[in-house]
Each structure stands twice: as structure tokens, then as C-alpha cells.
Amino acid sequence: MVLKLTDYRTEIHNNWCPGCGDFGILSAVQMALADLQIPPHQAAVFSGIGCSGKTPHYINAYGIHTLHGRGLAFAQGAKLANPELEVLLAAGDGDFLGIGGNHALHAGRRNIDLTVIIHDNFVYGLTKGQASPTLGLGVKTKGLAKPNIQQDINPISLAVVAGYTFVARGYAYDTRHLKELIKSGIKHKGSALIDVLQPCPTYDDIHTKDWYAGTDLKDPKTGRSMPRTYHLEDTGFDPVVKTGKEEEVVQKMTQAITKSFEWGDRIPIGVFYQNSFVPTFEERLAETRIPALLKTPAASMRIANPDGTPSLDMTPLLSKFTV
Amino acid sequence: MSADRVTWVVGGPQGSGVDSAATIYARALAEGKLQIYGEREYYSNIKGEHSYYTVVASEGRVRSRPSSVHVLATFDEETIVKHAFDVVKGGAIIYDPQVENTLLSQIPTLEAEAVGRVLARLGRKEEEGKVGEVSVKEVLSYAESAGSVLAPVPYSDLTMEVGHKLGVDPGRLTRSVNVMAVASSLSLVGYPLEFLEAAIQKQFSGKAAAANENVAAARASYEYASRFRPRVSFTLGNGHNSEQRVLLQGTQAVALGKIAAGGRFQSYYPISPATDESFFLEEYETFGRGNTSSDYFIVVQSEDEIAAVTMAIGASLAGVRSSTATSGPGFSLMMEGIGWAGINEVPLVITLYQRGGPSTGLPTRSEQADLLFALNAGHGDFPKIVFASGDIEECFYDAGKAFNYAEKYQMPVIHLVEKQLATGTVTIPPFDLSKVNIERGKLLSGSNGPFRRFKITEDGVSPRSILGQEGGVGWYTGDEHDEFGHITEDPDTRKRMMEKRMRKLELAAREIPLQDKMTYYGPSRPDHLIVGWGGTKGPALDALDILSARGFSVGFLQLKMMQPFPSDEVTKVIDSAGEVISVESNFTGQLAQLIAQKTGHMIKRQIHKYTGRPIGSDELVEALNDMFREPDRRLEVLTVGA
Structure with a gap:
């Protein structure tokens, strides 16, 4: 049976503000899931707190709306318990980089196979417009009392x-470009992070849809608006690491970092960096210590006999303590 | 005279082999069919600060540590000055004669307060500038005059001798000083050397050279120390009970209990004294079967305790029996995760190893001051189960029961253990796996229309699906939610959801058998009822024996289940007793507060200890004895332990 876009929708009333960039992100995620034909029950969409946090409720898949900043930690636990799950995280910029910063940082060390999508709108929307960690120094959005x-x-x-x-x-x-990025992130084996620029029409009067569309930037020849975003590809x-050699990895990382600081009238979107040579946490465990991990997810492991007694033979372990 | 129990203390700077000495000593006693009870005391420090191990040995079961010491084995001056006064008449102090002339002022780790206590015991006034003139020798002489046998054992001479005999570098043998201290100790009480040799062979199995060197070092020091034996009043013979036993620590018992009960995921952040458990689980992640094992345990060291608890919740949502283990400061960070698991009805086990608080407090010491915190963990009203183990054997079975409670009632379960039990070492009967019963609670089977994860049911428990299960797609949110798991602020739904969740606690209260909630020991209508929990069980039961022998009518009520609390049953026991005295290792009498809250009964006489050192049997006996005789005494504060 072919899964359609509608199979990933729920009937829940969506209470995001009209014109919110989150709608575009939601559509892109649903389209990516449909394109990849991932059955709803095999996908687990996690989120933290904030407007982005409501995303899972609007997607027909296992939806886990967690705590502020902690979505990534929940997601990693679930993925390790069942590596067959397709795990996504709808994160907010304040959620992920502010309160969740510690988790955001350390997940990179593990490279667990999951996809993070940051709803990056420079403000804390649900608490009425405070600056998020991605808002530039000295910028005063309309929700702020001071720059x-x-x-x-x-x-x-x-x-x-x-x-x-x-x-x-x-x-x-x-949205179509974003959908392809999300699909690539899902297909990528390891931790994928997609930072999605998302206008907040209510609290951010600077990074608006018009601003991204460059309505203030007119091509002197044609007189038409010059969109700020352009496709890196x-x-x-x-962005792709081809050999996995350290020198090349450093070069690709440096290139990505340099490119990421391009901002203002020209904003690159697309893939900045991809390295498929780094083993995932699951692979590291399976290769060096627990080969069964990728064969039998912990979630499917039998633990009890029909009579309720432990199915594991504890003799080898307990004999170490016998005196 | 043959002592019913022989108490041995070994002490030295952290990192000097105190732990390994204690391990070999305990194994040697176990080889001789004796039972042991051990407590470990150490500073939050890696090398240098004073650490010591107490091991009590007996033919019968040992449950606590008396304050008097029969044999004191020392690796340094500080151990002598801190413990020599505890040695009983006819007991012995083993030390390296090289340390005799050290002045107290030359012991850098000795606290000024400890110097003051030594001077007071010696009857010396602390005069400005004169403190440093007191030497270790004076302490030893004082102990000798009080009846202790001084047993100087020249470790370096002995290592030279043994090295020469074996043709190995004596420098190698400095590593055997711990074994030499053990051998000397056993020699003084006439315990057969063969058991120590057997313990060494097991300890160093597969390392023949090390085993030979240690056996030689043990023989030489056993022989050397035998010259002091005639003056020592106590002997320790081997036991005769040939029943098999296991020798292990509390953290290991909890870890084994989790493995037996099917726990397969643990996330943790390093913290004393909880870490040993997770470390053990990681070491035995394939249960001692190597990497061909089809069964395994995933252990993840997370970036903080917030991640530790939330990772465990994520794994639990995916269907694995999941847990985390922590201590006070880490538990403080876990609050929001516990609340989320509460409102989302996620099975979650948290093993809380209590240490001295508040804040960093006493990181490596024991306390029972997190009871009310555990009960009130998380904001808002939600059901959780909180229960406490009383000894290391209980720790094993309770670790497994925690998973059953978590899955049957779909709520967080906080299993309270104390540092005292965590790092304690005991011999106990082998674990009976037929007593481990795995109950997974209501699970979704098949699919029938849209799944209502939070379906309102009569007992409050809804069948749950696991992430990835076909037909079970549903939502979770920390917001109040409807039956599907979607956010709602509807007042009626809120009311019904709150009631549904809280009903589960009533179900747990009905289903959990009384013996898992509390145990009463003693006569049916005691004059004096002692009430306690956790590690108080051991010293309380020993005190019960002693006080009963003195003719008192006394009983002990051990509380295990703190929530749901067995109010009616506790009331019955309290009402049957002449008077009630609570015993707790905290300042405020937290169990007494809970009992007052749940039963209306105010316990007016209390015994507290908050030095971070476990309650010893002697001090408890004396405190109770005093209280029995003096009805006006409201509070006794215990202080024994260096």
C-alpha cells in the first residue's frame, strides 16, 4: 500500500499563528515521510517546548512532546532501545540551543542515527517574544523592550x-528544498541537524517573509526583489567528505564553518557538511562490545519465561560472587 | 576467649590498598564459612585522605557494626590516632613501627578537630604551640595501658625477606602490604592461614606469579605476627555452616536485581555513591557471556542527570525496562523528568542512593535525608511509588520489584538505598531467582481503530503501546492531555485524567502485599516499639536481640513502602505498643513526619544521626536503653564513627 501525504496528517486543530513558518516545516516533514514511505508507526517524532513543541501532535506518527530542551535526550534513549525506529526531533532555537544546549552539544559526540530539525525564528514565541540564542547582538525585534x-x-x-x-x-x-534536506537527513546514518530559518510573524518584525524574499533589495537592472536565501548546491x-581522512574532514568542517557566517543580503541554505565515515553510537557498541544490538533491538529482547521467571540464565554472572 | 563476633578495622590513606585488603579479608573469612558484614568509609578524595573498612565476622548472620574493634590494622599514622581508642581490652593494633615517632602535627590530613579529640582522650590540654609535640607513640602507649596489644609488624623488613627468598625485587612486594596486614590480623586471632591462601589464589587466579608472591608475603607476616597472639584475648575459628553464600556489595545487588528482572537500559551521570552500580552494569553488559551473547544491557553515560532520566524515559517508551541511578544532587536535576513520566504514565525506575546532604553535603557518607524529597519529587500532583530497601539482600529483590511496580502501575518508581548499603559488603544466601517474578502490566495487543493511550479505565491503568508497534500510534505530552495524548485544557477532561492517574496509586496500595510494605519484628504487644527504615534495619534488629536479652519488651517496625503508605497497618502496630521511638539517619525525623502525616500519630521520642556515618549497634542499644529508662528523654543524637 502506498502511503499518501494525508496519511501523515492528524485532525487536531492547529493553533500556530496565521503565517507562522512552522506550517512550512510541518509540511516538509510530512512530505519527506511520505516520499520515503516510512509507515507512521515506525516513525517517532519528538519535540521540546515552545511553538515547535506542538509539531508532533500534527503528524500522524508516534508523537512525543517532551520537556523544554530535553527532546534530544528522550529521542536518543528511544533510538538506542529500538534502532529500527525512525527518530526525528522538532526542536526550537531557544529549546535546543538555550535550555537544551548541553544535550545539543553532547549528542554530537555520540552520532546516534536521528534527525534534528531546529525551528529557528530568533525569538521565544510562546512566552511572547524574548530573544532566542540565535538573535544577533544589538538586534531589537518588536517583542523586545531593549536591543x-x-x-x-x-x-x-x-x-x-x-x-x-x-x-x-x-x-x-x-518547502520543497526543505523536504529534500529532511529526506537527506533521515537517510544519513548518524546525527543530522537541519537549522530551519522560520519567520515569526507575531514577534519578529525583522526576519520576516518579505525580508527573506528580499523585497527591500531590488535588482538595479530588473527592479525585482532579490531573495536573500540561495541554494548552496x-x-x-x-559539503561531502569523500575519503574520511583527517585532513579532508578538517577542510570540509572549516569550509562549512566559514560558509555558515555568510549572512545579511546573501544567506546560503542547503547542506553545509556531511561525513558518513563516523560510526554511529549504535555501530560502535555493536562493533566492539554488543554485536546483538543491531540484530535484536533491546525493545524486542525476551526477558521472562511464560511463568514470569527471568529468561536469562544468570549462572555465569552470579557464580562470580559465590563463596 | 572466642568472640561471638570479631570486628576488624583496616585503615590507611585513600589509594593505599584498604579496599583490596578488606576484600581479601572478607574472602578469607568466607572461605572459612564465616559470615561477614562490612562498611566502607572514605573521603571524597582520590588519594591521601583517611579511608577505612570495618568487617564484622561471625558464624551466624551479622547485620551491623558494633563500635568496639577487636583488631585494628593500620597503614598509616592517622588510622592509629583515629581508631586506637576504639580497640577493646585484649584486642590488638597492627602497625608499622616506622610510624611511632611521627608527631600529630606531621600528619597533614588530620583535621584540627581530630587532633583536639586525641588530646582530650590522652587527657592533654591543648596549649598554643604544643599540639605538635604529641607523637603516635603516645597514642599507642595509651591504648596499651588501656589493655590493647601492640603488634608492630615491620612490613619493609618482611618484604625484603620474602623478596630475597623468592628471588624477586622486594619493590614488587610493596604491593602485597595489604595482604600482609590481613595475614597479620588473622594470625593474631588464630584464624587458619589456609583460608587466606585459598582467598589469595582466587583473587589472583590466572596470575600465578602474583598469587605466589602474595601467598609468600602472607605466610611470612602470619608467622611474624604469631608472636603477639598469646596476649590477644580473642580467637576466630572457622565456621561450620557449609551452605553456599554470595559475597557482594549493595550496588552489585541492585545491578544484579535489575538484570534478573529484565532491566535492559540504564542511563546515568557519574556521581558518588551511585556510579558503581552503572559501572558494574556496563562491565557486565553481556552478562558475562562475551560478545556472542544474544542478551545485553545498554548503559549510557549521559551529559547530565537531566539527560540520564529523560533518556531512560525515551527507552521505556520504546518498550525496554529502563532505569537510572543517582544520588541527591543528580536526583535534584531529575525533577522535571519525573513529572513528565508521571503525567505520561511511563514506567521508570530511579535508584536513589542517599548520601549526606544538603547540596554537595557529604558526598561519600551515608544519610536518610531524601525521603520527603523523593515523596515530593516533581511539581504538581501525580502518582509515584517510593520504597526503601533495608539491607543488601532486599536490594536485589527490590530492584526487580521496582520494574514490576513501574510497568503495572505505569508510573515513576523511586527505590531508596543509602550509601551505607551501596558500599557495604556482606555474605548472604544466594539469590533465589524463582522469587523474581516479571510482570509487565497492561500492554496493547492487536489494533482496533485509533489507539487511546490514555483511555479512562476503572483501575486507572490503560493498556500501553510501545514506539514502533503497529496499531499503537499515539501521542505523549507533558501538557494535560486527552485519551489520545493530545493537549487539552478542558476542565472536565483535566478532572477525569487527574483522577484516572491518581486511581493507579489506590490500585497499587490494594495489590502490593503487606510484606513488601512493612515488616514487624518482635512480640505482639511490645512495651517499646522502634520504628525505622532503610539501613537502620540491621542495627535495629541487633539492638532488638540485645535489649530483649536484657529483659526489655521491644519490637521493631521496618517501613519499606513510603508511597502508597500502609497507614492502617502502621496504625495497628503503633496502637499495640506501649510507646514508640523512631530511629533515623537524618536531622528532622523524616519518617516520623511521614507517619504523622499519614496516620495522625506523632512520634514524640526520636533518635537521629546525621554525622554521615551509619548507625552502629552499640550506640543504638545504649541510646534506646537510656530512653527506656528515662521517659522524659525526647531526642538522642548518635555520633559514633570516625
């Missing part, structure tokens, strides 16, 4: 340095 006094985190650079092995940036209203940028 932002803290410097911003660059999510792309952070992800590359932390060890994520697939790092990309998308734009919420370039159209420029010959090659």
Missing part, C-alpha cells in the same frame, strides 16, 4: 564542531 545584549550562537558552526555528521540549513517557505559548494 538584544547577548551575542548569538551560530547553529551550523556549533553542530559541525560538536560532531554532527550531517549539517544543513533550510528555509521554512522553501547551485554554487558548486561540495
Whole structure:
């Protein structure tokens, strides 16, 4: 049976603001799942707190709306318990990089096979517009009483340095492009992070849909708007590590970091970095210590006999303590 | 005279082999069919600070540590000055004669307060500038005059001798000083050397050279120390009960209990004294079967305790029996995760190894001060089960029961253990796996329309699906939710969901058998009822024996289940007793507060200890004895232990 886009939708009333960039991200995720024909019960969509946190409720798949910043930790536990699950995380910029920063950082060291999608709108929407960790220093959005006094985190650079092995940036209203990024992230074996630029029409009067569309930037020749976002892949940028050799990895990482600081009138979107040579946490465990891990997920392991007694023969273990 | 129990203390700087000495000593006693009870005391430090191990040996079961010591084996000056005064008349102190002339002021790790206590015992006034003039020798002489046998054992001379005999570098043998201390100790009480040799062979199995060197070192020091034996008043013979036993620590008992009960995922962040459990699970992740094992245990060291608890929840949602283990500071970080598991009805086991609080407190010491915190963990009202093990044997079975409670009632379960039990070592009967009964609770089977993960049911428990299960797609959220798991703020749904969740606690209260909630020991209508929990069980039962022999009518009520609390049953026991005295290792009498809250009964006489050292049997006996005789005494505070 072919799964259709509608198979990934729920009947829940969506209470995001009209014009919210989250709608574009939601569609892209649903389209990616449909394109990849991932059965709803095999996908687990996690989220944290904030507007992005509501995403799982709008997707017909296992949906786990967790705590502020902790979605990634929940997701990693689930993936290790059942590596056959397709695990996604709908994260917010404050959620992931602010309160969840520690988890965001350390997940890179593990490279567990999952896909993180950051809903990056520079503000804390649900608490009425405070600056998020991605808002630039000195920027004053309309929700702020004073200009932002803290410097911003660059999510792309952070992800590359932390060890994520697939790092990309998308734009919420370039939905088809975003869908392809999400599909690549899902297919990538390892931790994938996609930072999605997402206008908040209610609290951010700077990074608006018009701003991304470049309505303030007119081509002197044609007089038409010049969109700020452009596709990296159209420029010959090659993010993919080909040999896995250290020198090449460093070169690709450096290139990605440099590119990630391009901002303003020209904003690159697309894949910044991809390295498939780093084993996942699951593979590391399976290769060196627990070969059964990838054959039998812990979730399917039998633990009890029909009479309720343990099915595991504990003799070899208990004999170590016998005196 | 043959002592019913022989108490041995070995002490030295952290990292000097105190633990390995204690392990070999305990194994040697176990080889001779004796039973042992051991407590480990150490600073939050890697090398240098004073650490010591107490091992009590007996033919019968040993459950606690008396304060008097029969044999004290020392690796340094500090151990002598801190423990020599505890040695009984006719007992012995083993030390390296090289340390005799050290002045107290030359012991850098000795606290000023400890110096003050030594001076007080010696009857010396602390005068400005004169403190440092007291030497270790004076302490030893004092102990000798009080009846202790001084047993100087020149370890370096002995290692030279043994090295020469074996033709090996004596430097290698400095590693055998711990074995030499054990051999000297056993020699003093006349315990047969053959059992020590057998223990060494087992300890060093597969390392023939090391085994030979250690056996030679043991023989030489056993022989050397025998010259002191005639003056020592106590002997320790081997036991005769040939029943098989296991020798292990509390963290190992918990880990084995989790493995037996089908726990297969644990996430943790390093913290004393909980880490040993996770470390053990990781070491035996394929259960001692090597990497061809089809069964395994996943252990993840997370970036913090917030991740530890939430990873475990994620794994549980995917259908694995999941747990985390921590201590106070880590548990503090886990609050939000516990609340999320509560509202989402996720089976979750948290083993909480209590240490001295608040804040960093006493990281390597024992306390029972997290009871009310555990009961109130997380904001808002949600059901959770909180229960406490009383000894290391209980730890094994309770670790398994925790998973049953978690899965049957779909809620967080907090299993309370104390540092005292965590790092304690005991011999106990082998675990009976037929007593481990795995019950997984209500699970979705098949599919029939949209799945209602939080279906309102009469007993409050809804069948659950696991992530990846066909037909079980559903939602979880920390927001209040409807039966499908979608966010709602509807007042009626809120009311019904709150009631559904809380009903599960009533179900647990009905289903969990009384013996898993509390145990009463003693006569049916005691004059004096002692109430306690956790590690108080051991010293309380020993105190019960002693006080009963003195003619007191006394009983002990051990509380295990703190929530759901057995209010009616506790009330019955309290009402049957003449008077009630609570015994707890905390400042505020937390169990007494809980009993007051749940039964309305105010326990007016209490015994507390909050030095971070476990309650010893002697001090408890004396405190109870005093309270029995003086009805006006409201509070006794215990202080024994270096």
C-alpha cells in the first residue's frame, strides 16, 4: 500500500499563528515521510517546548512532546532501545540551543542515527517574544523592550564542531528544498541537524517573509526583489567528505564553518557538511562490545519465561560472587 | 576467649590498598564459612585522605557494626590516632613501627578537630604551640595501658625477606602490604592461614606469579605476627555452616536485581555513591557471556542527570525496562523528568542512593535525608511509588520489584538505598531467582481503530503501546492531555485524567502485599516499639536481640513502602505498643513526619544521626536503653564513627 501525504496528517486543530513558518516545516516533514514511505508507526517524532513543541501532535506518527530542551535526550534513549525506529526531533532555537544546549552539544559526540530539525525564528514565541540564542547582538525585534545584549550562537558552526555528521540549513517557505534536506537527513546514518530559518510573524518584525524574499533589495537592472536565501548546491559548494581522512574532514568542517557566517543580503541554505565515515553510537557498541544490538533491538529482547521467571540464565554472572 | 563476633578495622590513606585488603579479608573469612558484614568509609578524595573498612565476622548472620574493634590494622599514622581508642581490652593494633615517632602535627590530613579529640582522650590540654609535640607513640602507649596489644609488624623488613627468598625485587612486594596486614590480623586471632591462601589464589587466579608472591608475603607476616597472639584475648575459628553464600556489595545487588528482572537500559551521570552500580552494569553488559551473547544491557553515560532520566524515559517508551541511578544532587536535576513520566504514565525506575546532604553535603557518607524529597519529587500532583530497601539482600529483590511496580502501575518508581548499603559488603544466601517474578502490566495487543493511550479505565491503568508497534500510534505530552495524548485544557477532561492517574496509586496500595510494605519484628504487644527504615534495619534488629536479652519488651517496625503508605497497618502496630521511638539517619525525623502525616500519630521520642556515618549497634542499644529508662528523654543524637 502506498502511503499518501494525508496519511501523515492528524485532525487536531492547529493553533500556530496565521503565517507562522512552522506550517512550512510541518509540511516538509510530512512530505519527506511520505516520499520515503516510512509507515507512521515506525516513525517517532519528538519535540521540546515552545511553538515547535506542538509539531508532533500534527503528524500522524508516534508523537512525543517532551520537556523544554530535553527532546534530544528522550529521542536518543528511544533510538538506542529500538534502532529500527525512525527518530526525528522538532526542536526550537531557544529549546535546543538555550535550555537544551548541553544535550545539543553532547549528542554530537555520540552520532546516534536521528534527525534534528531546529525551528529557528530568533525569538521565544510562546512566552511572547524574548530573544532566542540565535538573535544577533544589538538586534531589537518588536517583542523586545531593549536591543538584544547577548551575542548569538551560530547553529551550523556549533553542530559541525560538536560532531554532527550531517549539517544543513533550510528555509521554512522553501518547502520543497526543505523536504529534500529532511529526506537527506533521515537517510544519513548518524546525527543530522537541519537549522530551519522560520519567520515569526507575531514577534519578529525583522526576519520576516518579505525580508527573506528580499523585497527591500531590488535588482538595479530588473527592479525585482532579490531573495536573500540561495541554494548552496547551485554554487558548486561540495559539503561531502569523500575519503574520511583527517585532513579532508578538517577542510570540509572549516569550509562549512566559514560558509555558515555568510549572512545579511546573501544567506546560503542547503547542506553545509556531511561525513558518513563516523560510526554511529549504535555501530560502535555493536562493533566492539554488543554485536546483538543491531540484530535484536533491546525493545524486542525476551526477558521472562511464560511463568514470569527471568529468561536469562544468570549462572555465569552470579557464580562470580559465590563463596 | 572466642568472640561471638570479631570486628576488624583496616585503615590507611585513600589509594593505599584498604579496599583490596578488606576484600581479601572478607574472602578469607568466607572461605572459612564465616559470615561477614562490612562498611566502607572514605573521603571524597582520590588519594591521601583517611579511608577505612570495618568487617564484622561471625558464624551466624551479622547485620551491623558494633563500635568496639577487636583488631585494628593500620597503614598509616592517622588510622592509629583515629581508631586506637576504639580497640577493646585484649584486642590488638597492627602497625608499622616506622610510624611511632611521627608527631600529630606531621600528619597533614588530620583535621584540627581530630587532633583536639586525641588530646582530650590522652587527657592533654591543648596549649598554643604544643599540639605538635604529641607523637603516635603516645597514642599507642595509651591504648596499651588501656589493655590493647601492640603488634608492630615491620612490613619493609618482611618484604625484603620474602623478596630475597623468592628471588624477586622486594619493590614488587610493596604491593602485597595489604595482604600482609590481613595475614597479620588473622594470625593474631588464630584464624587458619589456609583460608587466606585459598582467598589469595582466587583473587589472583590466572596470575600465578602474583598469587605466589602474595601467598609468600602472607605466610611470612602470619608467622611474624604469631608472636603477639598469646596476649590477644580473642580467637576466630572457622565456621561450620557449609551452605553456599554470595559475597557482594549493595550496588552489585541492585545491578544484579535489575538484570534478573529484565532491566535492559540504564542511563546515568557519574556521581558518588551511585556510579558503581552503572559501572558494574556496563562491565557486565553481556552478562558475562562475551560478545556472542544474544542478551545485553545498554548503559549510557549521559551529559547530565537531566539527560540520564529523560533518556531512560525515551527507552521505556520504546518498550525496554529502563532505569537510572543517582544520588541527591543528580536526583535534584531529575525533577522535571519525573513529572513528565508521571503525567505520561511511563514506567521508570530511579535508584536513589542517599548520601549526606544538603547540596554537595557529604558526598561519600551515608544519610536518610531524601525521603520527603523523593515523596515530593516533581511539581504538581501525580502518582509515584517510593520504597526503601533495608539491607543488601532486599536490594536485589527490590530492584526487580521496582520494574514490576513501574510497568503495572505505569508510573515513576523511586527505590531508596543509602550509601551505607551501596558500599557495604556482606555474605548472604544466594539469590533465589524463582522469587523474581516479571510482570509487565497492561500492554496493547492487536489494533482496533485509533489507539487511546490514555483511555479512562476503572483501575486507572490503560493498556500501553510501545514506539514502533503497529496499531499503537499515539501521542505523549507533558501538557494535560486527552485519551489520545493530545493537549487539552478542558476542565472536565483535566478532572477525569487527574483522577484516572491518581486511581493507579489506590490500585497499587490494594495489590502490593503487606510484606513488601512493612515488616514487624518482635512480640505482639511490645512495651517499646522502634520504628525505622532503610539501613537502620540491621542495627535495629541487633539492638532488638540485645535489649530483649536484657529483659526489655521491644519490637521493631521496618517501613519499606513510603508511597502508597500502609497507614492502617502502621496504625495497628503503633496502637499495640506501649510507646514508640523512631530511629533515623537524618536531622528532622523524616519518617516520623511521614507517619504523622499519614496516620495522625506523632512520634514524640526520636533518635537521629546525621554525622554521615551509619548507625552502629552499640550506640543504638545504649541510646534506646537510656530512653527506656528515662521517659522524659525526647531526642538522642548518635555520633559514633570516625
